[in-house]
Amino acid sequence: MDKVKVLFVCLGNICRSPLAEGVFRHQIKERGIEDLFKVDSCGTAAYHIGELPDERSVANAKENGVDYTHRARQLKASDFKDFDLIIPMDDSNLHDVNSLDKRIYDTKILKMRYFDNEGHNQDVPDPYYGGPQGFQNVFDIIDRSSANLVDYLVEAYQLK
Ligand code: 4NP
Numbered sequence: 001m002d003k004v005k006v007l008f009v010c011l012g013n014i015c016r017s018p019l020a021e022g023v024f025r026h027q028i029k030e031r032g033i034e035d036l037f038k039v040d041s042c043g044t045a046a047y048h049i050g051e052l053p054d055e056r057s058v059a060n061a062k063e064n065g066v067d068y069t070h071r072a073r074q075l076k077a078s079d080f081k082d083f084d085l086i087i088p089m090d091d092s093n094l095h096d097v098n099s100l101d102k103r104i105y106d107t108k109i110l111k112m113r114y115f116d117n118e119g120h121n122q123d124v125p126d127p128y129y130g131g132p133q134g135f136q137n138v139f140d141i142i143d144r145s146s147a148n149l150v151d152y153l154v155e156a157y158q159l160k
Pocket of ligand 1: 010011012013014015016017043047126127128
């Protein structure tokens with residue numbers, strides 16, 4: 001079977017989407033289904049291309065038992081060919097994703113919190129300019145949403 005290909009998208013690709021990628025990878029590994037997925041993340045903006053994730057996000061995730069790294073890259077039109085699902089973190093990211101030419105692809109585009117039963121379809125807030133509590137809040141939102149996303153994909157693609 002082809003891998004299920006999932007791309008997480010935020011603005012800078014240094015805070016939210018690399019964390020979502022890291023948490024999702026952690027969860028599919030815990031469930032022993034990591035070989036069934038291709039996972040990546042990117043940003044709609046070019047500000048931070050090539051950079052490592054924000055160290056505040058990385059430290060907070062580590063406190064929560066999740067280790068990850070990533071190199072920031074920007075969203076590109078070919079991502080619609082290369083991924084089955086594109087998961088933007090907020091409405092602004094969703095708008096930017098939708099503004100690329102994707103007419104001939106049937107990539108599914110669903111906001112991260114589409115999968116959050118404690119704030120359905122709300123934005124994942126940007127923690128970049130906030131304090132430490134913001135990073136834990138974002139971690140909790142992403143952890144919860146990602147777990148439901150994994151459940152959804154296991155069911156939808158019959159991965160059990
Ligand atoms: P992210 O957060 O979109 O979650 O990676 C941001 C990081 C940097 C900037 C904006 C958002 N920035 O404007 O530099």
